[in-house]
Amino acid sequence: MDIRNIYQEVLLENSRDKTNVKEINANYIERGHNPSCGDDITLLLDIEDNKIKDISYLGQGCAISTASTNMLINLIKGKNIKEAENILKKFFSMMRENKEYEELEEVNILRFTNDMPARIKCTTLSWHSLEVILNKLKEKNESFI
Ligand code: ZN
Numbered sequence: 001m002d003i004r005n006i007y008q009e010v011l012l013e014n015s016r017d018k019t020n021v022k023e024i025n026a027n028y029i030e031r032g033h034n035p036s037c038g039d040d041i042t043l044l045l046d047i048e049d050n051k052i053k054d055i056s057y058l059g060q061g062c063a064i065s066t067a068s069t070n071m072l073i074n075l076i077k078g079k080n081i082k083e084a085e086n087i088l089k090k091f092f093s094m095m096r097e098n099k100e101y102e103e104l105e106e107v108n109i110l111r112f113t114n115d116m117p118a119r120i121k122c123t124t125l126s127w128h129s130l131e132v133i134l135n136k137l138k139e140k141n142e143s144f145i
Helices: 003-016 063-076 081-097 102-115 117-144
Strands: 028-034 039-048 051-060
Touching: 003 063, 003 102, 028 117, 039 063, 039 117, 051 063, 051 081, 063 081, 063 102, 063 117, 081 102, 081 117, 102 117
Parallel strands: none
Antiparallel strands: 028 039, 039 051
């Protein structure tokens, strides 16, 4: 099987997986909206002691945005904030420079959406939401110092 077929398969599998689509007891919620495609996905995070204890999503989106969100959740669930920040940085570097990173695991296949400029917003939607949440967390932590 060539890499393109694997990419299609992993994308569809993640898009159809609804185990992460649920309400959770979240203290950080961020909605991502991509009007050009109609994706409307809200990330819910339960962060305690600098750890992502639980994470889920709600809303609707195309196959790429829902697959990307599902992969994000599977990758950062249970990680601490520093690890999540590192993954986020690697993700945007992968998208920008078309690089592969071991830490990103199957998320690496999302770099193939770079070939479709109209869909990049679908891929990055929830990652931008995560970025907003991590920035909020940083501001909050800094205000304690
Ligand atoms: Zn989309």
